[in-house]
């Protein structure tokens with residue numbers, strides 16, 4: 579998995595800071611997560627091929643998370659895109675996007691599918707043979723979902739010596755990799771686990787922004803490899819976090835600790851602070867493995 583941070587600041591784009599947008603590469607998919615203003619410029623800077631983006635996940639309808647969407651859809655059209663585009667987001671996203679297209683009389687020449695979300699419970703919204711995506715209901719001023727991206731378990735690996743000794747026809751190797759028991763050349767049933775080993779451990783990534791401290795997400799994100807959790811504020815402004823339904827770095831770390839995640843990635847910083855180190859220090863007092871998201875950074879895991 580590779581995560582590219584296109585933007586990770588709250589509120590407004592500034593000279594050096596972009597609002598929320600990320601690209602997650604997972605098993606040949608290229609998922610765009612949120613689409614703040616200027617996302618298409620950031621995509622170009624990262625040399626990400628527009629055509630590879632087929633699924634866009636929008637957390638909520640605050641401008642710093644989706645004001646770049648209609649521009650991106652329009653640019654796709656100008657680039658004569660033909661590939662289908664799927665957009666997942668809160669109910670209303672179809673109306674707000676299509677109204678702008680309608681008034682400009684500029685419909686897309688590719689298929690645009692909206693998957694509008696209303697549930698307050700976690701649900702499976704994307705599923706293929708390699709990846710699944712679930713919503714993570716969050717608590718913010720408007721209806722908001724985070725997203726959980728999970729690889730499915732890969733194929734098992736053949737234990738080379740054991741498989742050869744078991745006198746199995748190579749035509750059955752595929753079945754073995756898929757986890758089935760097979761019958762060998764002597765008519766004996768060979769138990770799968772005696773000739774194979776587990777494949778690579780499936781990876782997972784949880785994106786949680788924007789939200790106030792919400793413990794009930796813990797079971798949904800349990801043991802993920804990487805958790806991106808918003809930390810708009812530091813504890814000194816906990817009262818503002820409470821009022822605006824955002825979280826502090828310490829609260830993000832508490833969620834990471836309870837969920838036993840591999841790494842906590844902080845982001846959605848308020849631009850009121852001069853540097854980001856205070857976010858890391860505050861979080862690390864609670865949970866050790868903390869990284870700071872920064873515009874232009876990529877993470878491989």
Ligand SMILES: [Zn+2]
Nearest residue numbers: 588589642788
């Ligand atoms: Zn925001």
Ligand SMILES: [Zn+2]
Nearest residue numbers: 638640718788
């Ligand atoms: Zn928001």
